[in-house]
Amino acid sequence: MNWDWEKLRENQQKYEKNKGGSGGGPGMPRPPQMDEIFNKFKGFKFPGIFIGVIVLLILYLASSTFYTVDRSEVGVVQRFGKYNRLAQPGLNFKLPSGIEKVTKVNVRTPETEEFGVQAAESAGAYGNASESSLMLTGDLNVGVVPWIVQYRRADPRAYLFNVKDVISLLRNMSEATMRTVVGDRSINEVITERAQIAQAAREMLQSELDNAKAGIAIVNIEMKRTNVPEPVQASFNQVNQAIQEKEQTIYKAREEYNKAVPLARGEAKRVIKDAEGYAIDRVNRAQGDATRFLAVYDAYSQAKDVTRKRMYLETMLNVLPQIGAKYIIDSDQKNVLPLLNMGEGASTLSDRFLQKGE
Structure with a gap:
């Protein structure tokens, strides 16, 4: 609103002439009166666009200060870019945009990262497996090891501020951990012991992520079907067949061993028992003969003639019938x-x- 100062000055001069110059001092213009100012504002009208801007400004401030957080999420509030607080699920209040900013992080729903799974499924026989799933085992064989990592954001603050690219860190650590675990086992163990490998990889990966303070909790690691690359599949099958034949031969040899050894041991025990019985019999016989001889000797010492004649007769009684x-x-x-x-x-x-x- 612009005042018409020329008109006001003319009115002031006319007023001084009529009132004898009493306007606040000689030579000083009289200021505008309050009734004149109110009359000016009564005639002024606000344009419609100005009212619309004010309404939009009010709506913007209301929308930027009130927000809702889902029950599976946590709101991370930043004030001038610095972490300030965590907002729990429900309706929350913050300062207008430009002062405070809220980032919603899902902390309950598990998410998935796949390693070589799509390439393995599309290749069928693992002919086009990705580099992440090709691994060297402990017995210097190459295996195709696809797996899936399920994780969730356990610490929203650490997830947002400690690591620049959390997903890239997760993938790199997952691949390094799986290569370490697989590298300590043979190709047959990698194929047959997938549950044990998954458990060992989960514990190792969680430890590495905790050291990095990435704010991620590993829910599960699922090992998919492990195999060898297609170019060496035939040779690998032949090796497995030879190993199976070797194990079968070993089992048969052990079966024969289990039959022959107990039988030989039983026979040995029987012979030992027979020898022990024979030894006892000979000892008993010898002791009996010695006792009998001592008895004869005692009788002979008491009556030598009678004993000598009796012994002669007994001997002749045994000898004469045989001639x-x-x-x-x-x-x-x-x-x-x-x-x-x-x-x-x-x-x-x-x-x-x-x-x-x-």
Whole structure:
């Protein structure tokens, strides 16, 4: 609003002439009166665009100061670019834009990073596997190892401010960790022990991310089907077949071993027991003979003549039945030829001599 100072000056001069110059001092112009100022404002009208700008400004301030955070998210509030506080789920208030800024971070929903999975699935036989899934095993074989990493943002502040590119860090550390774990195992272990490899890789990767303070929590690592590159697939199958045949031969040898060794051990134990029994029998027999001999000796020492005669008779009783014809000759007989009658009467004659001897 512009004042018409020329008109006001003319009115002042006319007023001084009429009132005798009483306008606040000689030669001083009279200031505008309040009723004149109100009359001026009564005639002034605000344009419509000015009102629209004011309404838009009010709406902008309201929209930039109130915001909502989803229940799976956390709001990270920055004041002049510096971290200030965390906003929990629900309706929240902040200072207008330019002063405070809020960044919403999902901290509950797991996200996924894939390594060589799409290339392996599209190649079918792993002919075009990506470089991230090609790994050298501990026995100097090359394997195609695709896997999936599931993670969530556990610490929003660390996730936003500690690392410039968190996803790139996650991918690089995941690949380095998996290569380390696979490099400590043979190709057969990599193919057959996927659960153990996934668990070891998860623990190692979480430790590395904690050291980097990336604000990421590893939920799970899933190992996909592991194989070898297509150019060496046939040779690898032949090696596996040879290994299986080797193991089968070993199992058969162990089976024969398990049959033969216990049988031999049982036979050895039986022979040992027989020998022990024979030794006990011989010892017992020897002890019995010694005891009997001592008993005979005791009897002989008490009555030598009687014992000598008894022993002679017992010996003759055992010896005579075992010989054929028996001839008992008188000590005075000089010629035994007439007595040797080789015929039927020999036994009778011998019997006669026996009777005579008796």
